[in-house]
Amino acid sequence: MTSIFGNIDDLYLFCSVVEEGSLQAAARQLKLPVSTMSRRLSALESRLNIKLLEKQGRELVATQTGQDAFVALQSGMEAIEIGMQQLVSNQSEVTGKIKMALPHNFYRGFVGEVIAEFLQQYPKVTLDLVLSQEQVLPQTDRDLLMTFDIDGLEDMVARPLFEAQHGFYTSPEYLARHGDKINQLQTLASLDWVSVDHMTEIPVYEGEQLIEIMEIHPKLVVNDIMAVLSAAEKGLGVASLPVRYVTPEMNLVSVLPQYHRNGRQAYLVYKPRRYQPKALTLLIETLLDKVKPLRGE
The missing domain is CATH 1.10.10.10 (Winged helix-like DNA-binding domain superfamily/Winged helix DNA-binding domain)
Structure with missing residues (x-):
């Protein structure tokens, strides 16, 4: 049968x-x-x-x-x-369980507050959050991934969230040790680097124009952008950091500010389904709405 x-x-x-x-x-x-x-x-x-x-x-x-x-x-x-x-249940009632995977810094940066407001608004929704730099691919129609990397996810829906603009930063102490030597990209590339991943080739732009692909050799790789930021503050080297994370009170100075790394696009990723769970749809739209200021809207 x-x-x-x-x-x-x-x-x-x-x-x-x-x-x-x-x-x-x-x-x-x-x-x-x-x-x-x-x-x-x-x-x-x-x-x-x-x-x-x-x-x-x-x-x-x-x-x-x-x-x-x-x-x-x-x-x-x-x-x-x-x-x-x-x-x-009541047609207007939103229920269900959602599993969401995202980097630690996304949660600390803005998602945590959005999630708190969302759960207060929809008390019968439950969330299972996985905070990690490792991608946890969506397996069901109630899974949601937030990531910069969508390679290999062609069969998924990837909604653009925001683009993170990066500059090059180090501590004043590290800069002082090198004096006026950091005045060109070749010198910058040869310094100690602190990186969030093992990428060694960084596209460098001046305005909208691609200047060169800079090859670096990281001294420290740590898969959390806040840990990278902290290491750069302590003088371990130069780091490519999201501009919006760097504040005046931090022990950081911009290096060759006329140049910047290509912007990194963040995405919300989930499985394509004809009928998405209502709770998931509402969470996606809430997140997209809350990041409008980051997109300049």
């Missing part, structure tokens, strides 16, 4: 077992007897002639076929959950 009719409830039980990590945990979550869960899952495997789960110690875990099935079914099951929530 391969029709979805008669199978969807049991497929939901199967997905719950994989999500919760055990048959017992899924039974508690769904408030069903373990024996009922076990019987229905065995019957599902028999009807489909597929081994979805297997014993591992005292637990049931997904087979490779089961894991593949879970990946294929998960998004659809979430869509059914969302649809059911909308059916049984």
Whole structure:
């Protein structure tokens, strides 16, 4: 039997077992007897002639076929959950859970305040935030990624957020140690660098014109822009920093201010879906609206 009719409830039980990590945990979550869960899952495997789960110690875990099935079914099951929530709740009520991954500095810079306001406005929405420089790719229609790097994400929706303008900065102490030597790009490139990534070729502009591709050799690489900023303040070297993060009270001075790095475009990334969850759509539009000042709008 391969029709979805008669199978969807049991497929939901199967997905719950994989999500919760055990048959017992899924039974508690769904408030069903373990024996009922076990019987229905065995019957599902028999009807489909597929081994979805297997014993591992005292637990049931997904087979490779089961894991593949879970990946294929998960998004659809979430869509059914969302649809059911909308059916049984007030149409104007916004509910649901969103998983969002973004760099630490984005959260500290402006997203934290936006999230706090959003959750106060929509108290039945829950957010699972992952703060990291590592990209956590959207897996379901309730995942949202904030990133500068969209290479390899051609099958995703990438909404432009803002463009970060970068200048070159170091501490007055580091600058004093080099006197008047930092007067051209070749000298700048040869200095100690503190970088947020392992990129060694930086496009350098004067106004709108590309002057050259400057090759640098970082002394310190740390995947957090605020840590890079702090290291530059302590005199460890030169850093390419977002201009909006540098304030007058910081122990930083601009180096060759007539030049700047190419602007880095930030994006909101999520899976393309015909029907996006309402909570996700509202969060995306809220974030886009709140960054308008950063875009000069």
